[in-house]
Amino acid sequence: QVQLQESGPGLVKPSETLSLTCTVSGGSITSYYWSWIRQPPEKGLEWIGYIYYSGSTNYNPSLKSRVTISVDTSKSQFSLKLSSVTAADTAVYYCAREERYYGSGSYSSRFDYWGQGSLVTVSS
């Protein structure tokens, strides 16, 4: 059974960089896409971006200028960096495995395994 676990600081100061790591166990990190998704308190889900095991990335256009996602296949880990954070970035951050394909003119994407989530608060 694939398991994902987020780790990183729970408190980040405004204007600094938020850094989280997701460790994948119980399955291979290769041949899949790996995403970060966040959820502000009492609000809905927001996709941040994904990385393919080969290193190619795609980011949410609204966050693209501040986001970097990287992967270390030797450690079965992928990481998120979000720069210049403000209070609006306070959220539970989830890592998730994404299955995606393109066929018959349509994209299919689904998040089939999720981490438990990591609350990150931006405050001085």
Next chain:
Amino acid sequence: QSVLTQPPSVSAAPGQKVTISCSGSSSNIGNNYVSWYQQLPGTAPKLLIYDNNKRPSGIPDRFSGSKSGTSATLGITGLQTGDEADYYCGTWDSSLSDVFGTGTKVTVL
């Protein structure tokens, strides 16, 4: 902010059926597959439906999905107290990003 619109809440008595709509556009639902997620209080979302109407292993057939044009629908039959949760639709958008719906809270009366 989300490009996919869901009703804020739906409710029904135990044993009854509820449906949750997810409205989008040709940029997302109209041309791509839809997935649905269940988020129980205090937990991570869980995949319920993918590719419009397919259920992952272990998901009971009380949960069903459909799509027509630029809208999708999640149905839950035989409603149980354990189904009280937030439900989200999701798909790919031509803006080159995954998008989620606004979320719907299901209450069992």
